[in-house]
Each structure stands twice: as C-alpha cells, then as structure tokens.
Amino acid sequence: MKSTLTIILCLACLLQSRAADNKANLECIYRLTYQVDTLTKRSVNAMMVLRRNENCSLFYSQANFEKDSLQRDANGIEEQKAINDTIKARYGKVTVSYYVLKDFEKKQLDFMGTLLNSNKYTEPLPVFNWQMSEDKKTIGEHQCQKATCTFGGRAYEAWFAPDIPINDGPWKFYGLPGLILEVYDKQHHYEFQFLGMRPCAGKIEIPVVDYTKTTKKEYLRIKQMSIDDPESVLQLWEAKLGIKTTRPRAPKLRSYATMERVESMSK
Structure with a gap:
C-alpha cells in the first residue's frame, strides 16, 4: 500500500503543474549490476537515479552525483580528499561515473563520463526500434510487458509498466508506453x-562544469582502450600534459566491453 500511495503522489506531481525546464518532480531509483570482468564473472553494483520532469531527465550514480556536487564548491585538495573519504564511507567505492541527460524537447542527449578527466559529447536522442512482445511478468506491484531491441552492438530485453505512464527509463533507454522497470x-x-520512486524538486543538471568536449566515437574508443590497455591511455594523458613519470607500468585488471560497443560505431 505504501508504494502504491507513493506512485499516486508522484504521478499527481507530474499532472498538477508543468515543471520549470530544469526542475525535477520525480526520481526513479534503479540498481545497476554490471560485470567488470567477463572472464571471471566479477560484478559490481551501483544505486542509480533517474531524475526527471516531462521535458528532460538525468540518469546518474547517486554516489558520484553527491561527490561531484560537493567537490564543485570544494576549496583545495584537502577538502576534496575529505569529500572522497565521506562518499567512500557512505557508499563504498564509486563504481559508476557517468551522466546521461535527455532533452526531449530538443531531441538530444548529453553524455558525460570520466576518462582521467570529465569528457562530454552530445548526440541526437537515440532511436530504439522496440519490438513489442505479448510476454508479461509482475515486477513489484506492476504488471509489465516485454519489449526487445538491438542497440550499440547489444541485444536487450526490457520490461515496462503500462500503469506508470512515463516514456523514459534508465541510461539512454526510453520510447515505450510506460516506465521501463527492468532492462x-x-x-x-x-x-x-x-527499486522505487519518490517526489523530487532538485535540478536536472550535470554537476560538473569543467570538462573536455569529445565525440561519442572517440569517447568509446578511449574508454575501451582504458580497459584493454590502460598503460596506453596513461601515456596519452602524460603526452597531453607534457609530463614524464617514472611510475610502474599500469597493469590490465579487467576484461569487458563498454555498454555501447566501439565496433558498433563503424556501422
């Protein structure tokens, strides 16, 4: 009953008034589980948030969002270190450090991720050619319907709730007649x-002001290189800064592919 009342309250917030362009009225909470090493099957989890109104939405890691928000106003290295220690004590290691900002009016998407420093690219809102299925299952209190698509070199299955009339979902996903609860x-x-939803009046904006503009293809290329050959990425960074170090060679610690596969960009 409590979760039903929460949903009614949240949807009422959506219907009662048109939100300011960057002011949210709802947050949806998700758990992301992903394999950081597909050879050993080692996985990590992160609590993710979809903050939205009827015009736009922001998807982010709760831990990383708090860290970036606090560090934006931090003074000096010591204060930044104290913030990092606080976030680590509260959440453990930050395992996800990207933001996905969807602008449904402009039909564009901003993606910001960390590759030694913050990198941002802009692209048109992706097109998901969803194929609807008659398959249904219950998630929590919601009777959900299945849809499938292929995107970025991967085949996906999604379950959406027609009783939650929100055309959105985690990460870059959207475009189904109901909130995507599982994908x-x-x-x-x-x-x-x-995991649930709650009212929210926070701003829909990426809390990072210093970043490097890049392209999606270049971001994916460097991101995959940082997994396959981290030493090469560090050498590129040192060359960019014009510095030389005597550090040990960076070892490869993981084996996995980025969510959007690099090879999908050549098609």
Missing part, C-alpha cells in the same frame, strides 16, 4: 532493476 542485455553483462 538487460541478453548476455546479462549490464542489468538495471527498478
């Missing part, structure tokens, strides 16, 4: 699971 690639390397 995963068929290899189960990346899985998003709905």
Whole structure:
C-alpha cells in the first residue's frame, strides 16, 4: 500500500503543474549490476537515479552525483580528499561515473563520463526500434510487458509498466508506453532493476562544469582502450600534459566491453 500511495503522489506531481525546464518532480531509483570482468564473472553494483520532469531527465550514480556536487564548491585538495573519504564511507567505492541527460524537447542527449578527466559529447536522442512482445511478468506491484531491441552492438530485453505512464527509463533507454522497470542485455553483462520512486524538486543538471568536449566515437574508443590497455591511455594523458613519470607500468585488471560497443560505431 505504501508504494502504491507513493506512485499516486508522484504521478499527481507530474499532472498538477508543468515543471520549470530544469526542475525535477520525480526520481526513479534503479540498481545497476554490471560485470567488470567477463572472464571471471566479477560484478559490481551501483544505486542509480533517474531524475526527471516531462521535458528532460538525468540518469546518474547517486554516489558520484553527491561527490561531484560537493567537490564543485570544494576549496583545495584537502577538502576534496575529505569529500572522497565521506562518499567512500557512505557508499563504498564509486563504481559508476557517468551522466546521461535527455532533452526531449530538443531531441538530444548529453553524455558525460570520466576518462582521467570529465569528457562530454552530445548526440541526437537515440532511436530504439522496440519490438513489442505479448510476454508479461509482475515486477513489484506492476504488471509489465516485454519489449526487445538491438542497440550499440547489444541485444536487450526490457520490461515496462503500462500503469506508470512515463516514456523514459534508465541510461539512454526510453520510447515505450510506460516506465521501463527492468532492462538487460541478453548476455546479462549490464542489468538495471527498478527499486522505487519518490517526489523530487532538485535540478536536472550535470554537476560538473569543467570538462573536455569529445565525440561519442572517440569517447568509446578511449574508454575501451582504458580497459584493454590502460598503460596506453596513461601515456596519452602524460603526452597531453607534457609530463614524464617514472611510475610502474599500469597493469590490465579487467576484461569487458563498454555498454555501447566501439565496433558498433563503424556501422
């Protein structure tokens, strides 16, 4: 009953008034589970948030959002270190450090991720050619319907709730007649699971002001290189800064592919 009342309250907030362009009225909470090493099957979890109004939405890691928000106003290295220690004590290691900002009016998407420093690219809102299925299952209190698509080199299955009339979902996903409560690639390397929702009046904006503009293709290329050959990425960074170090060679610690596969960009 409590969760039903929460949903009614949240949807009432959506219907009662048109939100300011960057002011949210709702947050949806998800758990992301992804394999950081597909050879050993080692996985990590992160609590993710979809903050939205009827015009736009922001998807982010709760831990990383708090860290970036606090560090934006931090004074000096010591204060930044104290913030990092606080976030680590509260959430553990920050395992996800990207933002996805969807602007439904402009039909564009901003993505910001960390590759030694913050990198941002802009693209048109992706097109998901969803194929609807008659398959249904219950998630929490919601009777959900299945849809499938192929995107970024991966095949996905999604479950959406027609009784929650929100055309959105975690990460870049959207475009179904109901909120996407669960979505995963068929290899189960990346899985998003709905945990709940709550009213929100926060701003829909990325809390990072210093970043490097890049392209999606270049971001994915460097991101995958940082997984496959981290030493090469560090050498690129040192060359960019014009510095030389005597550090030990960076070892490869993981084996996995980015959620959007680099090879999908050549098609």
